[in-house]
Amino acid sequence: MRVIRFSLLLALVMALSGCGEDPKPPANTTNNATPKDPALAQIYANSCQLCHANPAANAPLTGDRKAWEPRLQQGTDTLLDHAINGYNGMPPMGQCVECSEEQFLQLIGFMADQPLPQ
Numbered sequence: 001m002r003v004i005r006f007s008l009l010l011a012l013v014m015a016l017s018g019c020g021e022d023p024k025p026p027a028n029t030t031n032n033a034t035p036k037d038p039a040l041a042q043i044y045a046n047s048c049q050l051c052h053a054n055p056a057a058n059a060p061l062t063g064d065r066k067a068w069e070p071r072l073q074q075g076t077d078t079l080l081d082h083a084i085n086g087y088n089g090m091p092p093m094g095q096c097v098e099c100s101e102e103q104f105l106q107l108i109g110f111m112a113d114q115p116l117p118q
């Protein structure tokens with residue numbers, strides 16, 4: 001009986017310590033640029049930045065104009081469509097379910113560091 005209790009306790013301790021690794025954004029975030037608008041900065045920090053400032057995510061990086069250029073050439077409608085509906089590794093709505101189209105456009109323009117095509 002004792003032995004069983006002990007192993008249960010051990011299992012519990014192990015499970016708890018597993019949870020100790022809190023889900024922080026990736027540590028190798030290299031790009032700390034953030035939108036000037038505080039509301040937008042908040043959205044960016046909570047969603048887009050996790051991938052778009054992390055080279056390991058394979059997303060076009062914030063401020064990397066070269067990476068964004070071919071994407072912008074698709075046209076703003078396509079970019080918006082891909083942001084809202086998802087595109088390969090890009091999750092639908094970039095994990096920001098409450099974002100408006102206007103906010104997506106602002107976020108994309110910020111990350112691309114250049115005006116969006118008409």
Ligand code: HEC
Nearest residue numbers: 047048051058059071079082083088089090094095096107
């Ligand atoms: C979970 C990671 C992740 C998050 C969060 C994320 N993205 Fe992305 N995003 C990606 C990846 C990966 C790609 C590259 C997809 C590809 O080209 O295969 C991408 C590509 C894009 C593209 C280009 C699509 C195209 O047609 O080339 C846009 C626009 C975009 N993201 C906007 C956003 C916005 C805005 C946010 C925040 C609201 C956001 N993303 C959040 C991972 C993410």
